[in-house]
Amino acid sequence: MAMNVGPGDGGAEKPLSDINTTPLVDVMLVLLIIFLIAIPVVVQTVDVQLPDVVFEPTETKPENVSLSIRPTPGQTGANATCEVYWNQTPVNAExxxxxxxxxxxxxxxxxGGPEAPGLELPEVHIRGDVNTPYRCIGGAIYQMQRAGFARVGFISEPPAGSALRAR
Structure with a gap:
């Protein structure tokens, strides 16, 4: 094994303290190439065409049901209870x-009854607070579907400056 020495002060030779980075760069380039080749092989996905998301204004009909769901004030986390409001009246599950x-x-x-032509059933519109646990929203959806409502939608606020699709 050899040691690199260079001229020191007064003619005495001292070892150089510089690190040779060439082998480190070589190893890093080899690892980069390995990862570039290996990642597409490891990541296996099913081809799915996701929908384009464009905010559309909600058409409010008087027969639709408006539910608001929020966590009980002062409670946070997974154990928080929630409050469900039918329009502006608080209700429990029953x-x-x-x-x-x-x-x-x-x-x-x-x-005109269940056999009436052109029967249009009302929809449920849910406004859920961003901090509401999922089980609260899911429970309200389950209860409304159990009652017979087939269409459940979520009301959200589009970000400022976003485009709306005209129908």
């Missing part, structure tokens, strides 16, 4: 199902 069944029956009767 009241939610009762009101939903009554609303659906009333709307079907108003349109």
């Amino acid at each position: 009241q939610l199902v009762e009101r939903a069944v009554d609303k659906l029956e009333t709307e079907i009767a108003r349109q």
Whole structure:
């Protein structure tokens, strides 16, 4: 093994303290090439065409149900309880199902019964607070579907400056 020495002060030779980086760069380039080749082989995906997301204004109809869901004030995290509001009236799970069944029956009767031509069932529009646990939103969806509502949508606020699609 050889040691590199260079001229020192006063003619005495001292070892050089510079690190030879050429082998380090070589190793890094080899690793880069390996990763560039290996990553496409490792990542296996199913080809799925995702929908284009464009904010569309919601058409509010009087027969639609508006639910607002938020965590109970002062509670955070996975153990937080939630509050569900039918329009602006707080409801629990049983009241939610009762009101939903009554609303659906009333709307079907108003349109001429379940066999009426052109029957248009109301929709559920959910406004969920960003901090609401998923189980609260999922529970409200489940209760509304259990009552017979087939269409459930989420109301959101588009970011400032985003484009709206005209119909």
